[in-house]
Amino acid sequence: MFIINLTYKTELKKVDQFLNDHIEFLNEQYELGNFLVSGRKIPRTGGIIVSKVSDKTELEKIINKDPFRINELANYELTEFIPGKTCHELKYLLEE
Template sequence: MFIINLTYKAPLKKIDQFLEAHIQFLNKQYTDGFFLTSGRKEPRNGGIILCKAKNKDNVEQIIKLDPFKINNLADYEVIEFTPTKTNEKLKFLIEH
């Protein structure tokens, strides 16, 4: 499991120009089964994505498809973790 922490490095006006393309990117990753949840940080200086992928290299390949990455609008921090405890609704996140 991975947390992708995006931090914008461009003004929000520039981010908003690519927001629809970014949303399309997100939608594809949800359809492909990689992304589990995502959203804006508050204050709006980036976003967080919870990603289920085989390994960090796989996550890096996915990130390369993001219009925010392609257009050098955000920095990305990838944090790998192993869920070991969750509530009943999220039990599917725990590796067996």
């Protein structure tokens, strides 16, 4: 499991130009079962995605399809972790 920490490296005006494409990318990854939760940071300097993809190389391939990555709008930091405790609902999702 990974936490993906996106940090914008350009102004929000440019990020917003690709926001709909980024949301489509996220929707596809949710449908494929790769992402569990995502959202904006406050203040809006980037975003966070939690992924249940277990292979870092595979996750990097997925991230390379993100319009924010393709258009060089954000830096991506991947932090791998093993969940020790979860709520019941998340435990169910992790077992799929």
